[in-house]
Amino acid sequence: MRADARTNRARILDAAEAVFAEGGDAASTEEVASRAGVGIATVFRHFPTKPQLLEAVLVGRLERLRDQAAALVDGLEPGSAFFDFFATLVEDAAGKIAIATALSEAGGGAAPEATRASGELRAAVGKLLERAIEAGAVRADVELPEVYALLVGVSRAAVYTALDANVRDRMLAIVFDGLRA
Amino acid sequence: MRADARTNRARILDAAEAVFAEGGDAASTEEVASRAGVGIATVFRHFPTKPQLLEAVLVGRLERLRDQAAALVDGLEPGSAFFDFFATLVEDAAGKIAIATALSEAGGGAAPEATRASGELRAAVGKLLERAIEAGAVRADVELPEVYALLVGVSRAAVYTALDANVRDRMLAIVFDGLRA
DNA sequence: GAATATAGGGAGTCGTCACTCCGGTTGTCG
DNA sequence: CGACAACCGGAGTGACGACTCCCTATATTC
Numbered sequence: 451m452r453a454d455a456r457t458n459r460a461r462i463l464d465a466a467e468a469v470f471a472e473g474g475d476a477a478s479t480e481e482v483a484s485r486a487g488v489g490i491a492t493v494f495r496h497f498p499t500k501p502q503l504l505e506a507v508l509v510g511r512l513e514r515l516r517d518q519a520a521a522l523v524d525g526l527e528p529g530s531a532f533f534d535f536f537a538t539l540v541e542d543a544a545g546k547i548a549i550a551t552a553l554s555e556a557g558g559g560a561a562p563e564a565t566r567a568s569g570e571l572r573a574a575v576g577k578l579l580e581r582a583i584e585a586g587a588v589r590a591d592v593e594l595p596e597v598y599a600l601l602v603g604v605s606r607a608a609v610y611t612a613l614d615a616n617v618r619d620r621m622l623a624i625v626f627d628g629l630r631a
Numbered sequence: 632m633r634a635d636a637r638t639n640r641a642r643i644l645d646a647a648e649a650v651f652a653e654g655g656d657a658a659s660t661e662e663v664a665s666r667a668g669v670g671i672a673t674v675f676r677h678f679p680t681k682p683q684l685l686e687a688v689l690v691g692r693l694e695r696l697r698d699q700a701a702a703l704v705d706g707l708e709p710g711s712a713f714f715d716f717f718a719t720l721v722e723d724a725a726g727k728i729a730i731a732t733a734l735s736e737a738g739g740g741a742a743p744e745a746t747r748a749s750g751e752l753r754a755a756v757g758k759l760l761e762r763a764i765e766a767g768a769v770r771a772d773v774e775l776p777e778v779y780a781l782l783v784g785v786s787r788a789a790v791y792t793a794l795d796a797n798v799r800d801r802m803l804a805i806v807f808d809g810l811r812a
Numbered sequence: 813g814a815a816t817a818t819a820g821g822g823a824g825t826c827g828t829c830a831c832t833c834c835g836g837t838t839g840t841c842g
Numbered sequence: 843c844g845a846c847a848a849c850c851g852g853a854g855t856g857a858c859g860a861c862t863c864c865c866t867a868t869a870t871t872c
Contacts, residue, residue, distance in 0.1 A: 454839065608780075661859075
């Protein structure tokens with residue numbers, strides 16, 4: 451692969467992430483191309499169909515989240531590691547439709563890479579949850595599926611209602627209380 | 632207004648509700664028309680633009696929810712009235728993209744009717760919450776905005792993750808615990 | 813039951829968007 | 843530095859969806 455091809459690919463991915471974060475997947479490919487400073491054909495050469503471009507963005511996001519979660523697993527406090535990850539993710543999701551979509555599109559489509567990445571993130575969150583339960587910071591009868599669902603739901607709420615930070619924190623506090631007591 | 636016009640209008644609204652519930656607002660107007668058993672032109676005569684059709688569906692849903700909430704206010708137990716409404720709404724939202732959208736689109740667009748209906752629903756939920764707090768079923772420091780945000784979020788989670796009933800109930804239980812303790 | 817306004821239907825129109833074709837450009841390797 | 847392959851860009855193309863035009867059909871009114 452030639453050098454300019456590699457940098458263009460990266461530029462396209464960055465632009466696509468920004469564009470889809472703002473406009474959702476309804477945003478046009480042409481918008482992505484112009485934001486990346488390349489022609490449309492270049493976008494389609496790197497990602498032959500729009501779903502494939504969306505998948506690439508999705509996988510990037512999921513892997514970054516997975517790495518964040520994995521890094522926190524080896525951190526010090528299991529309890530705050532779990533809650534911090536939860537809160538950070540929701541905070542990041544505000545204004546970024548794509549993150550919420552990334553979370554929930556978990557293997558819904560027939561995109562193998564996305565399914566894999568989603569599974570890995572889920573596993574990383576599972577580890578975080580497990581440690582938090584062992585440390586007594588989360589109720590023992592809480593399981594991964596409902597935690598994941600809450601993560602998805604609260605993220606989407608943050609995206610779709612123009613939530614100011616205050617309300618968002620109060621909402622998180624309620625959910626966290628439910629996870630603890 | 633002629634009789635057939637009235638029945639056609641109702642048929643279109645019903646069809647639109649079903650179609651948009653399944654496919655989201657990306658579903659085509661032609662699909663709505665054929666499901667209603669009328670021509671496309673008829674749909675456009677009653678609702679001159681697609682946003683207006685969407686708004687009409689939205690207002691219908693919001694008003695029905697508002698009525699449900701209002702009916703529960705005069706019911707017997709304030710605590711279970713609140714939690715029942717919450718649970719019922721989330722249950723109904725599963726598989727119906729439109730309900731979740733209806734909740735969150737709350738005055739986002741410049742649609743006056745929708746804004747009004749959304750405000751009325753919000754007020755009805757507010758009453759429900761107020762009574763529940765007075766009865767000691769919900770913590771006193773909980774306020775409407777975060778409750779509404781949770782309603783939106785949990786509904787969307789139910790829609791976008793293929794949530795089975797079991798996980799959905801466990802998720803609700805966590806949120807309810809957070810609202811109580 | 814005839815006259816008339818009102819409503820319906822389906823074949824268009826127009827714009828948009830995903831995707832392609834081909835002539836020009838540029839990195840790379842001997 | 844020159845030649846070749848890899849890459850780029852932008853003007854197309856085809857499909858699809860929102861919306862319109864106009865002729866036909868039906869409800870209403872006297």
